[in-house]
Amino acid sequence: MVKSIIKKTPLYRPMAMLYDWFNFNIKYIQEVIRILFLPRTIQTFFLFPFYHTGGAELVHLNIVKAIKGKTVTFFTLPSANSHFLAEFQHFSNCHIIEKMIRSTWRKKLILRCLSFKINRQKDTAVFGCHSLFFYELLPYLKKDVNCVDLIHAFTHVDEPGFEKFSLPYINRLNKRVTISQKGKNDLIEQYKASNIPSELEKRIQVIYNSTNFTCEEIPIKATDIFNIVYVGRNSPEKRIALIGKIASDLKKIDKMYTFIFVGEDLEQGVNPEDRKSCNFVGNITSLKELEQIYRAAHVVLITSTREGIPMVLVEGMVFGAVPVSTNVGGISELIEQDVTGKLIPFIASVETQKDLFLKEIKQLKESTSLFNLCCANSYNKAKQSFSKKQFSKKYTEIIIS
Numbered sequence: 001m002v003k004s005i006i007k008k009t010p011l012y013r014p015m016a017m018l019y020d021w022f023n024f025n026i027k028y029i030q031e032v033i034r035i036l037f038l039p040r041t042i043q044t045f046f047l048f049p050f051y052h053t054g055g056a057e058l059v060h061l062n063i064v065k066a067i068k069g070k071t072v073t074f075f076t077l078p079s080a081n082s083h084f085l086a087e088f089q090h091f092s093n094c095h096i097i098e099k100m101i102r103s104t105w106r107k108k109l110i111l112r113c114l115s116f117k118i119n120r121q122k123d124t125a126v127f128g129c130h131s132l133f134f135y136e137l138l139p140y141l142k143k144d145v146n147c148v149d150l151i152h153a154f155t156h157v158d159e160p161g162f163e164k165f166s167l168p169y170i171n172r173l174n175k176r177v178t179i180s181q182k183g184k185n186d187l188i189e190q191y192k193a194s195n196i197p198s199e200l201e202k203r204i205q206v207i208y209n210s211t212n213f214t215c216e217e218i219p220i221k222a223t224d225i226f227n228i229v230y231v232g233r234n235s236p237e238k239r240i241a242l243i244g245k246i247a248s249d250l251k252k253i254d255k256m257y258t259f260i261f262v263g264e265d266l267e268q269g270v271n272p273e274d275r276k277s278c279n280f281v282g283n284i285t286s287l288k289e290l291e292q293i294y295r296a297a298h299v300v301l302i303t304s305t306r307e308g309i310p311m312v313l314v315e316g317m318v319f320g321a322v323p324v325s326t327n328v329g330g331i332s333e334l335i336e337q338d339v340t341g342k343l344i345p346f347i348a349s350v351e352t353q354k355d356l357f358l359k360e361i362k363q364l365k366e367s368t369s370l371f372n373l374c375c376a377n378s379y380n381k382a383k384q385s386f387s388k389k390q391f392s393k394k395y396t397e398i399i400i401s
Helices: 002-007 012-036 055-066 085-091 104-120 132-140 167-172 181-193 198-203 240-253 272-277 287-296 311-318 350-366 368-385 388-400
Strands: 044-048 071-075 093-096 125-129 146-151 175-178 204-206 226-231 257-262 278-282 299-302 322-326 342-344
Touching (some): 012 093, 044 132, 055 125, 055 311, 085 093, 104 132, 125 388, 132 146, 146 388, 226 240, 226 311, 240 272, 257 287, 287 311, 299 311, 299 350, 311 368, 322 368, 350 368
Parallel strands (some): 044 125, 071 093, 175 204, 226 257, 226 299, 322 342
16 A cells, blocks of 8 residues: 555656666676686686577587586576476576666777777687677787687678678678588678678688487387477478468378477467467477477478478487478588478568478378388487587587687
């Protein structure tokens, strides 16, 4: 009662705003002090945008896990959820600074404090991915600081992407990592178009992603049902509505098709008339639960307009799920047509694209010999090319060196 009366007083709103301003500035000062008093034993500084659910975020977490010794990780953009935050905090000293760097002067002070700390450390490395703040930090760093960035995939030509943001800072990058040969070739083409010296191309290195899953033998797949799985987020480039259309059309042909959607708010991305053909299980944070879905999957599906090498395809392949995907990014390095899976040309027209997916998925279901061949080959491909040991070794070499 008293609280509601106070809220109606003329001074309540300005007092509340003053309190929020004061509280934020206290937190900002505390963050600056935390940066300045980071332990001298920290040698590796990571700068990532998010800790929420996502394949890129899982890759970033695995990179942090690979680096032995004390590290610090800064998150520079607001995350949609806290999916990976606890794990990041377990393996690294974490700082969420996205609110602290929204204004120009606050960001500049954080940049100066952080660079001051990095420059005073010995044998330091700074590793960044998809963070504009990372590139803005580079000019403040001494020449003996090892600076490395990771580019997952190029954005569309008409969109601003980190491959474009990074151009003014390429000379300061000791190494650049891409997750596919396609990504490396794209960078080289960009260098040529921008008249960047060819010797800088030697700094680009391909490191394939790894997964958190292992499987000693291919799981036995059910014969009375055909499970098609999508795992990921609901964003425009993923074309979730297209998957819903594919599900509706296949369910009309044969009730054995089952479409499982794993991720947050995916139902909102599917047209209402197609939702009854889809099974939405929501966001799954338990690796054991996700493993059970992959084990039962016959197909893991991607309909994206752009990708690097999607982690979900590799995770499905670990359990013998056949990857079916648009031919974008580095996916052709993962899928060989009718050998490890189905590679479908990217077409902007949704109806035409849908028909191509329908044809290829139906062929996999109807041809047992083709499905078994792709199942075995995709399993072996994942085991040979995407091992955690190889991943950790390469990232350790490129960062620690």
